[in-house]
Amino acid sequence: MANITTNNPASTGFLSGISGFFAAIGNGLVKIAENDSRVQRAQTLNALSDAELxxxxxxxxxxxAHVFRSSYYV
Structure with missing residues (x-):
């Protein structure tokens, strides 16, 4: 049996800080989108079987298209 340990030093450079900042913004936007009631409704409908749909x-x-029908026009 073999064990492998990898130690990666934490990057503290300028670019790491910038990428962390943009990652935090992106994660926040994802959380906002996931908490939208329409997204939750779409997920609920997607969990139904084809017969239930x-x-x-x-x-x-x-x-x-059904869930977001009031938000866009096609």
Missing amino acids: AQRGLKRDEIV
Whole structure:
């Protein structure tokens, strides 16, 4: 049995700080999007079976258009 240990020194350079800043902004935007009630509704509908969606008059490829229909015009 072999064990391998890798120690990577923490990067503290200028570019590391900038990338950390933008990563934090990106993570914040993802959390905002995930907490949107429409995104949660789309996830709930996506978790249903095809038969359950059919009872609601939807197809799987129509979920996003159905949930966001008031937000955009196509």
